Amino acid sequence: MxxxxxxxxxxxxxxxxxxxxxxxxxxxxxxxxxxxxxAPFARPIxxxxxxxxxxxxxxxxxxxAFGGWHDLAAVVMTLLLLVVVVAPATFLGLAMxxxxxxxxxxxxxWVTADTLELPSxxxxxxxxxxxVRSWAREVTNSELRxxxxxxxxxxxxxRTVNLGKSILHYxxxxxxxxxxxxxxxxxxxxxxxxxxxxxxxxxxxxxxxxLLHVRDTVGAVFYGWVLTAAAQGLCAMxxxxxxxxxxxxxxxxxxxxxxxxxxxxxxxxxxxxxxxFAAGSWxxxxxxxxxxxxLVSTIDNFLxxxxxxxxxxxxxxxxxxxxxxxxxxxxxxxLVLGPVxxxxxxxxxxxxxxALADENGPTGEQPL
Numbered sequence: 300m301x302x303x304x305x306x307x308x309x310x311x312x313x314x315x316x317x318x319x320x321x322x323x324x325x326x327x328x329x330x331x332x333x334x335x336x337x338a339p340f341a342r343p344i345x346x347x348x349x350x351x352x353x354x355x356x357x358x359x360x361x362x363x364a365f366g367g368w369h370d371l372a373a374v375v376m377t378l379l380l381l382v383v384v385v386a387p388a389t390f391l392g393l394a395m396x397x398x399x400x401x402x403x404x405x406x407x408x409w410v411t412a413d414t415l416e417l418p419s420x421x422x423x424x425x426x427x428x429x430x431v432r433s434w435a436r437e438v439t440n441s442e443l444r445x446x447x448x449x450x451x452x453x454x455x456x457x458r459t460v461n462l463g464k465s466i467l468h469y470x471x472x473x474x475x476x477x478x479x480x481x482x483x484x485x486x487x488x489x490x491x492x493x494x495x496x497x498x499x500x501x502x503x504x505x506x507x508x509x510l511l512h513v514r515d516t517v518g519a520v521f522y523g524w525v526l527t528a529a530a531q532g533l534c535a536m537x538x539x540x541x542x543x544x545x546x547x548x549x550x551x552x553x554x555x556x557x558x559x560x561x562x563x564x565x566x567x568x569x570x571x572x573x574x575x576f577a578a579g580s581w582x583x584x585x586x587x588x589x590x591x592x593x594l595v596s597t598i599d600n601f602l603x604x605x606x607x608x609x610x611x612x613x614x615x616x617x618x619x620x621x622x623x624x625x626x627x628x629x630x631x632x633x634l635v636l637g638p639v640x641x642x643x644x645x646x647x648x649x650x651x652x653x654a655l656a657d658e659n660g661p662t663g664e665q666p667l
Contacts, residue, residue: 343473509647
């Protein structure tokens with residue numbers, strides 16, 4: 300009887316393989332569904348993790364002051380970081396508008412005048428004066444001007460709508476990043492412990508080392524980014540001071556803040572250069588353009604990889620290609636992800652090399 304029962308309940312041949320296949324299929328569907336759900340929020344989630352990782356030492360020093368109130372500590376840290384970022388940006392933006400207002404009014408008056416007077420510097424270039432004077436006569440015609448302004452206003456309507464959508468999208472991403480940042484501060488330590496345990500199982504006890512290297516690389520990228528932007532701001536301030544502009548410190552600070560964004564330096568020097576150009580200071584405008592393009596925007600490509608490679612203990616060339624390739628592949632967040640991916644790969648390579656050296660004996664000699 301027992302033999303019959305054993306035969307009756309024995310798994311058919313191949314059932315174990317089918318069970319494993321179905322389990323893998325179910326896991327694949329689960330991962331696919333999770334990806335589809337979280338993909339729209341990938342950028343704010345990654346930004347929140349990057350900001351929390353880079354500022355975690357500060358949060359760790361702040362947290363004991365709140366005792367066991369971890370939720371309150373996370374709220375205070377999130378608000379503190381928000382104030383540190385938003386307050387200077389708002390102040391510099393308002394100050395820039397005030398500084399550029401006279402130049403904007405001058406350009407507006409020049410364009411909307413009934414009779415367009417050419418700037419004095421145009422009269423010094425005969426060919427340019429003739430070309431612009433004929434255009435000025437046409438624009439002075441009220442009917443032609445109305446038609447021209449109508450086309451000018453209607454043509455970029457779609458671009459304006461797309462720009463508005465992009466700005467709204469970035470604002471939503473920023474809100475979600477701040478919202479996620481609170482939870483990363485509150486639960487990040489527990490999540491890191493779980494990730495470390497999982498990586499220990501996968502990487503044979505080296506999970507902690509991998510996480511530490513990721514943390515160091517993210518911190519190096521973040522602070523290298525900030526220090527590079529500060530250096531660009533100082534360099535731009537020097538250029539504005541040499542050109543004799545008003546408030547060079549303000550313009551330099553605005554450049555440093557804008558330099559956090561890719562090609563953000565142009566958000567400051569282009570309006571300044573156009574204002575100088577329209578005001579007749581074409582020599583200063585040309586100097587600002589050459590200084591900004593040839594020096595301020597260029598040092599970013601060399602200084603940032605140098606700072607990151609030193610702090611993260613990653614070769615300069617890998618950081619350089621990681622930054623450029625990450626930006627091309629993932630956009631703004633790629634400036635962080637690119638170096639992190641290459642740093643983790645380099646860590647795995649070094650661990651594999653050390654493991655092979657240990658297997659070959661204490662001398663580390665490898666057979667040919």
